[in-house]
Amino acid sequence: MNYPAAPRRSAVANAIYGLFNPIPFGFFVAALIFDIIYAKTGVILWAKSAAWLISIGLVFAIIPRLVNLAQVWITSRRISTHADHVDFWLNFVAIVAAILNAFVHSRDAYAIMPAGVWLSVVTVLLIAIGHVIIAVRYSTVREYVHG
Template identity: 30%
Template sequence: MAVLSSSHRDAAAYPLQSLFVPFPFVCFTLTLATDIAFYLSANLMWQNFSSWLLFAGLVFGGVALIAGLLDLVRPRTRPLRPAFLSALLYVIILALALINSLVHAGDGWTAVVPYGLALSAITFVLCLIAVVVSARKYARLAWRI
């Protein structure tokens, strides 16, 4: 029979939300790329791609929120929980993506230009800010600063 030391029991578990959070970031980044492609070519295929990418990002974002709530309950994930600013940025990003999805539900050129493209760009910038804020916390944990 193996006896576990207290250091093994107190080790941090891997947070579930870390499995799902990258998917919305990728989808929202690709949404900006497809919006730019639509702006340059006026091909409706790019608008459809944007709509589907927004939908996929929102679905995985919802799954990430549920996983984040489960991580709040798990005491072993306490050291790896995101900071309050990161969690707030995630919620703002998902809210902007939902609004962007409603804008993209329109028909033709006015569904993307100018408001859909602007919302995609703002969402992308907020994704970058959220990544930087989250990376700072994980860097502090790694270096114990």
């Protein structure tokens, strides 16, 4: 008996997504750490460094989000799960928060506090929740397939 092949996602797109997806999260976590240090010390170096980290994180967030957009909403609609959709929207809202955070960090000196810290926390939490949701989905899929 022949079974139809299950629809799959592009291996190249998965490789690009897997390569670039963790990079923005690292930049945003570093920016959060720098924001906390700046809130405690008041040394402007930490605020300017956090602004650069947020900007670079936003640049690196473009590629995996475009791949995710194509996989979840355009090419692989039939095989994308609810977890994929939730992860997409969490990352989208996190990027919007990071854009707002970049604008907040363009202010002078201590004017970025406390909004800079809170927006950094929101950005990191949203992306972390998205990673947890996807990790849980993949662990349950593997158990189902192998179990």
